[in-house]
Amino acid sequence: MNHGIGLAKLRSFVQRLVAPIDGPLMLIAGLLLLLAVGMMGSASPERLNTQLINVAVALVVMRIAAQVPPQRLMHLAVPIYLAGLLLLIAVALFGDVSKGARRWLNLGFMRAQPSELMKIAMPLLLAWYFQQREAMPRLRDYAIAAFLLLLPVALIARQPDLGTAVLVLAAGFYVIFFAGLSWKIMIGMAVAAAAAAPLAWTQLHDYQRNRIITLLDPEKDPLGKGFHIIQSTIAIGSGGIFGKGWREGTQAQLEFIPERHTDFIFAVFSEEFGLLGNLLLLTLYALLIGRGLMIAANAATLFSRLLAGAVTMIFFTYAFVNMGMVSGILPVVGVPLPLISYGGTALVTLFIGIGILMSIHGNRMLVQK
Amino acid sequence: MEFKNPQQELERFRTRLVVAGGFVLLCFTLLFARFVWLQVVQHDYYQTRAEDNRISLVPIVPNRGLIVDRNGVVLARNYPAYTLEIVPSRTGKPEQVIDELAEIIDIQPKDRKRFRQLLEESRNFESLPIRTRLTDEEVAKFIAHRYRFPGVDIKARLFRQYPGGAFASHLLGYIGRVNDKDLEKIEAREFEANYRGTEHFGKTGLEQRYEFDLHGETGFEQVEVDAGGRAVRTLARTAPVPGNNLTLTVDAELQRIAEQAFGSRRGALVAIDPASGGILALVAVPNYDPNLFVDGIDTQNWKELNESPDKPMVNRALNGAYPPGSTFKPFMALGALTLGKRRPEQAISDPGFFNFGGHHFRDDKKGGHGMVDMYKSIVHSCDTYYYMLANDMGIDNIAAFMAGLGFGSRTGIDIDGESEGVLPSQEWKRKRFKKPEQQKWYAGETISIGIGQGYNAYTPIQLAHATAIVANNGVVFRPHLVKHITDTRTGNKTLIEPQPVRDLGLKPEHVEVIRNAMVGVNKEGTGARAFAGAEYVSAGKTGTAQVYSLKGAEYKAGSVKHELRDHALFIAFAPAEQPRIALAVLVENGGFGAQAAAPIARQVLDYYLLGKRPQAPAPVDEAAVEEDAE
Numbered sequence: 001m002n003h004g005i006g007l008a009k010l011r012s013f014v015q016r017l018v019a020p021i022d023g024p025l026m027l028i029a030g031l032l033l034l035l036a037v038g039m040m041g042s043a044s045p046e047r048l049n050t051q052l053i054n055v056a057v058a059l060v061v062m063r064i065a066a067q068v069p070p071q072r073l074m075h076l077a078v079p080i081y082l083a084g085l086l087l088l089i090a091v092a093l094f095g096d097v098s099k100g101a102r103r104w105l106n107l108g109f110m111r112a113q114p115s116e117l118m119k120i121a122m123p124l125l126l127a128w129y130f131q132q133r134e135a136m137p138r139l140r141d142y143a144i145a146a147f148l149l150l151l152p153v154a155l156i157a158r159q160p161d162l163g164t165a166v167l168v169l170a171a172g173f174y175v176i177f178f179a180g181l182s183w184k185i186m187i188g189m190a191v192a193a194a195a196a197a198p199l200a201w202t203q204l205h206d207y208q209r210n211r212i213i214t215l216l217d218p219e220k221d222p223l224g225k226g227f228h229i230i231q232s233t234i235a236i237g238s239g240g241i242f243g244k245g246w247r248e249g250t251q252a253q254l255e256f257i258p259e260r261h262t263d264f265i266f267a268v269f270s271e272e273f274g275l276l277g278n279l280l281l282l283t284l285y286a287l288l289i290g291r292g293l294m295i296a297a298n299a300a301t302l303f304s305r306l307l308a309g310a311v312t313m314i315f316f317t318y319a320f321v322n323m324g325m326v327s328g329i330l331p332v333v334g335v336p337l338p339l340i341s342y343g344g345t346a347l348v349t350l351f352i353g354i355g356i357l358m359s360i361h362g363n364r365m366l367v368q369k
Numbered sequence: 370m371e372f373k374n375p376q377q378e379l380e381r382f383r384t385r386l387v388v389a390g391g392f393v394l395l396c397f398t399l400l401f402a403r404f405v406w407l408q409v410v411q412h413d414y415y416q417t418r419a420e421d422n423r424i425s426l427v428p429i430v431p432n433r434g435l436i437v438d439r440n441g442v443v444l445a446r447n448y449p450a451y452t453l454e455i456v457p458s459r460t461g462k463p464e465q466v467i468d469e470l471a472e473i474i475d476i477q478p479k480d481r482k483r484f485r486q487l488l489e490e491s492r493n494f495e496s497l498p499i500r501t502r503l504t505d506e507e508v509a510k511f512i513a514h515r516y517r518f519p520g521v522d523i524k525a526r527l528f529r530q531y532p533g534g535a536f537a538s539h540l541l542g543y544i545g546r547v548n549d550k551d552l553e554k555i556e557a558r559e560f561e562a563n564y565r566g567t568e569h570f571g572k573t574g575l576e577q578r579y580e581f582d583l584h585g586e587t588g589f590e591q592v593e594v595d596a597g598g599r600a601v602r603t604l605a606r607t608a609p610v611p612g613n614n615l616t617l618t619v620d621a622e623l624q625r626i627a628e629q630a631f632g633s634r635r636g637a638l639v640a641i642d643p644a645s646g647g648i649l650a651l652v653a654v655p656n657y658d659p660n661l662f663v664d665g666i667d668t669q670n671w672k673e674l675n676e677s678p679d680k681p682m683v684n685r686a687l688n689g690a691y692p693p694g695s696t697f698k699p700f701m702a703l704g705a706l707t708l709g710k711r712r713p714e715q716a717i718s719d720p721g722f723f724n725f726g727g728h729h730f731r732d733d734k735k736g737g738h739g740m741v742d743m744y745k746s747i748v749h750s751c752d753t754y755y756y757m758l759a760n761d762m763g764i765d766n767i768a769a770f771m772a773g774l775g776f777g778s779r780t781g782i783d784i785d786g787e788s789e790g791v792l793p794s795q796e797w798k799r800k801r802f803k804k805p806e807q808q809k810w811y812a813g814e815t816i817s818i819g820i821g822q823g824y825n826a827y828t829p830i831q832l833a834h835a836t837a838i839v840a841n842n843g844v845v846f847r848p849h850l851v852k853h854i855t856d857t858r859t860g861n862k863t864l865i866e867p868q869p870v871r872d873l874g875l876k877p878e879h880v881e882v883i884r885n886a887m888v889g890v891n892k893e894g895t896g897a898r899a900f901a902g903a904e905y906v907s908a909g910k911t912g913t914a915q916v917y918s919l920k921g922a923e924y925k926a927g928s929v930k931h932e933l934r935d936h937a938l939f940i941a942f943a944p945a946e947q948p949r950i951a952l953a954v955l956v957e958n959g960g961f962g963a964q965a966a967a968p969i970a971r972q973v974l975d976y977y978l979l980g981k982r983p984q985a986p987a988p989v990d991e992a993a994v995e996e997d998a999e
Contacts, residue, residue: 178385231596234422237407237415250423254595275408282397289393293386305382313389320396327403 020066022295022358028288029339029354035269035281036340042247043268044261047342054344058351065355069363070304073356077121077128081148084121087114088155095159103159115156115164116345120352122149122168123310126175131303137179145176160205163321163334170317174310178296211331231256232267233328243274261342263334266326285319285338288312295361304360311353318350424604425594428566431585432527434612436541436575438621439647439852445541445576447527451503453511454496457488459520466521467499473514474507476500479667487546487665496524501664528663529569535658537624539684540651540784540850542574543659545666554580563587572662573684575615575850578783582854585612614855616862618647626976627652630969632986634959636937637685639833639848640952640973643942646837646846646870648782649950649977651830653685687787690826691955694912694962695750695895696940697821699883700835701758702743704770706879710762713882716742723756723816730756730816747886748894750911752820759819764810767818768794773873774835776827781847783865790831793824822915833953836940839883840908840948843875884908888945896939898993899967905978906945909970911962912938934958939966943974950977963993 033055040048087105091114096104103113126145133141149172157165177186201209217226235251244250249271251257257267270278292312299305318338324330326337336346407415436445453474460466467484470476480500487497503511508523515522529544547555551570555561558581566587571580588609592600627638627650638652655677661670674682683689705711721737722729732738732752738745746754759767771777777792791797795810802808817823830848838845847870853862887908891900895911914936937959942951952970959965968987975981 174389177389178382180381180385231422233407234415234418236404237411238419240408240412240416250593251419254423254593254601256422256596270404270408275404278404278408279401282401286393286397290390293390297383297386302378309382309386309389313393316393316396320393320400323400324403327400327407329399329403 017063020358020362021063022066022291022361024291025288025295025354025358025361028284028291029351032284032288032339035284038246039265039269039340040261040342042249042272043252043265044342047261051342054347057344058347061348062351062355062358065352066358066362068355068359070299070301070307070360073124073307073359074128074131074303077124080117080121081125084114084117085152085155087117088152090114092155092158103161113345115152115159115161115168116349118152118156118168119164119171119314119349120311120356122152122172123175123307123314126172126179127303127306127310130175130179130306131301134302139185142176142179142181142185145172145179149173149176160208161334162208166321166333167314167317167335171310171314174313175306178306178309179302211333228258228264228332229325229328231258232264232326235267235271236327239271239274239277241275243270243272243277246272248272263322263332263336263341264326265341266323266337269340270327285315289316292357295357295364298364299360300364304363308357308360311356314353315350318346422596423593425592425600426565427590427592427600429588429590429606429609430527430566430568431587431609432611433529433544433569434579434583434585434857435614436583436617437614438617438619438624440620440622441616442621443532444537444617444621445529445531448530449525450501450528451508452498452524452526453500453503453507454498454522454524455484456496456520456522460518461520463488466518470499470511470518470521473510474500474503479669482669483665483667486668496522498664501528530663531659533621533625534660535656536628537619537621537651538574538656538659539653539686540574540619540648541659542576542578542784543572543662544569544576545572545662546570546664569663573786574659574784575617578785579615579851579854583612583615585857586610611857613857616852616855617850618642618645618649618852619651619850620649620977623973623977624650624652626983627969627973628654628656630972630983630987631956634965635679635685635957636959636966636969637689637829637955638952638969638973639686639830640950640977641833641837641848643837643841643948643951644846646848647852648848648850650952650973651686651850653683653687653689655679655681657681684784684786685955685957686829687782687784688828689955689957690788690790690828691936691938692823692825692914693821693827693832694914694936694938695752695821696832696910696912696938696953696962697819697825698750698755699747699839699887699910699940700771700774700776701755701762701767701819702747702886703839703875703879703883704767705743705758705762706882707770707875708762708766710766711743711758713743716740716745717754717757719751719753721753723753723760725756725760725813725816728813743882744886744889747883747910748889750890750895755819756816757819759815759817760812762815764815764818765794765796767815768792768797771835774838775845776825776831776835780830780834781849781870782830783849783851787830788828790827791825792827793818798824821912829953829955832938832940832955833951836942836953837948837951838873839880840942840951842877842880843873845870845873884945887941891941895963895993896941896967898990899939899963899971903971903975905943905974907941907943907974908945908948909939909941909967911967912940913961914938916958931958934960937962937965939963939970941967941970941974943978950974959989961993964990967993 040051091103091105103115105114125148129145129148130137149169153165153169156168231251235249235257238251247253249268251271252260252268257264260268269281289312292308292315296305296308296312299308315338318335321330321333321335322337325332336343338350432447435443437443455463455466457463467476467481476499484497484499511523531541546568547570555564563586567584571577571583576583586609589607590603591605593602593604594600623640627640631654636654638650640649642649657674719732719737719739719741721732721735737753738749738751741751741754745751771792777790779787779789798810799808814823818825834848849865851865853864855862887910888906890896891907891909896909900907916933916935937956939954939962942948952973954966954969956965968990972983972987
């Protein structure tokens, strides 16, 4: 009897534990994590254990996020955003300088990178903002939203951290886009941006300009700035259709690929698993994004819809920018391959996103009228 | 009309989602297209680049060929040793690194100097030795501290070694580190691939001339390297082929005895096998230790060698040009017979001088030799006979005949940089001088040519070569040092020079006259004291070459400074009837030939023909001065 009760208790505990978790999303993320473990075993086996711990932490965080109802998230939006903004200002004033960039804030007990927080805080705040203006957003509302977006982006870009700035900007832009910014304005802005590009060029740091020059012609400086891109394209190209096999990639194993466990892990993957591997990876990301967009389509409130849509598109931005830069069609900015690159911070951020998607999906019926 | 329509709102949102999804698909398609481009279309190109990245060809330098004498005595070999080497492009400031290294390993100022010199001459990214010949203890010490010194490593290398030290250095030559000039030679033959990794190149002597035989074929190792250039594993290996070995015609023991015979005197000796042109000994003293040059000579030694008044770096046998003095007389006599200007028995009366246009050309013997025929003219070295003969022959006849004996042109010995000497003729003078009044040949100038003075100047090897031609009855062989080259892989021997170059067509009876007279020199003439008691019949001729113009004053050996004393010369061949060796000896500022040069020739012939080893350097026979003044 006792035994039966215990089993029933365990079953109900497990049920409660997995209840907020979305099956399809978890399956896709799980497959990507499997690839991540496999890749870490090839690119940097000595980091495998650390990354497994990172994965465990991220999954716990995801589970917690999945339980937080969207209503509650909405209340948190403003405080989190303000906290992030303050921290960014603190970084600009008192931050530690590492590798020529002021990105880290020493809190005494830990070093924090507040820009990372903004990747989630930004869509949260903007989704909250448009929820408040649900009636019918006017042009003025979009302008205010743009200001709320550009303030932290500018702070991050000045650190300088172009990669994170791009990601935060994109995350915020997706909210504005999904909120219904008119096509005319978007096209107008695109034209204006193109016109302003020469001006922006003068505002860039030398190393940022170099990255763009390098993208256009990496062979110009094969041992210097172009080295990363040349070596990663060689890795991808030499992988061929079927790849060289797990841990058989010469570019990766002989250390020709720089940053091969973090930003350039895609080159390792691509060399060892070839075009077919790439196709699998693109498919998994497409499925993940597809599931996310579906969740957004079915979300209960405007806030949930906008948040789900933006969070989903963050995955796309990560994946596209990373693979684009490693394969040499986008400039090198510090963006990891989502769920696969080594590192705890990005992983936690991404799994918070997945948790939020799960929460929105779990709450799709509850608030609906 | 603004009012809220949730359904319409939702529709618009979903449209945007579809747009976003479409955008995602578009971007992913773009990525996929890029992957197809890289991984399918351009795959071969990137495959090659990845292989180029991964595989490095590391040259394996072949062992340099050995040089051995005719009996197999090793004159140049290789031995393995450890060196401590620095790659300056990887270490930063070499001086600082060397200071730190000096704390662990003994580094002398001369090592630093040599390194600095190498640094200036070196090609980029070369590994340069700071210390050579490390002891096992030093190797162990460095390995314990290696982590502190990136770009510094121990290498096991084969070193060239000349076991005899300064012995035979002028014929062996030496190797040194490859410089730009050597690179040009390598490139001219398109041997760049075979010289990848080679750091040494023959600079002088046989090492230079036979560089491409001695070098061998470079092997290659295909190694997998990582991005840092460290070798990870070996994929394939092509073994190097060692260089070919040179076997010389030289007899090392004879060479040693000849060198020692000079004692501390300066000079040269060339001994040739007349029947083949093979050189038995080629001495130029003082010589130098070629081992000093192998890894870059330090400035101290370099300075000493170059600034020494004895000029040890000059190969006197090939590059010293000296008037032949009376050693010229047998060749003059042979020319007279061949051209029909004299018969052997034709005698002249020697009053002790020859009057030419009011100018007295004096004979060394006051009052003259009396009636002198050809035999006596050679045996007693009568000047007047040759003054007259030269005048009768004329300069251009002399020049033409002497050219046949090899005077005034390179003998073609297998060492580079041989001098031509000076064989004067009317044409030579026209070319030699610029002013018209200097270009004219005066008949008076021909007179002193007859006794081997005047403009003419020949290298010791030319003198030995001419002697060998006479000894060989006018059949000319090119003098050479290498007997055969042995291919180390197949064991095949390539014989050098089996064929005679030309035959002068001398009449045997004419050669016989000269031979007899030269035998007479060593029996009863100017060479008799030096060859007293010899157990073989030898032919010889003494000679004395003026360094200092006496301008009519009488020469007294004691009264002039050493460096202005006459050069002593001697030519000889033996046994007279079946010559096995012909030689020429020169002793700089040695005085009379009979005094200084003939005793050296005696020691050399005694060893070569009888196996007799001298106890001391050849004596200077002061008494020979008075007995038979030349």
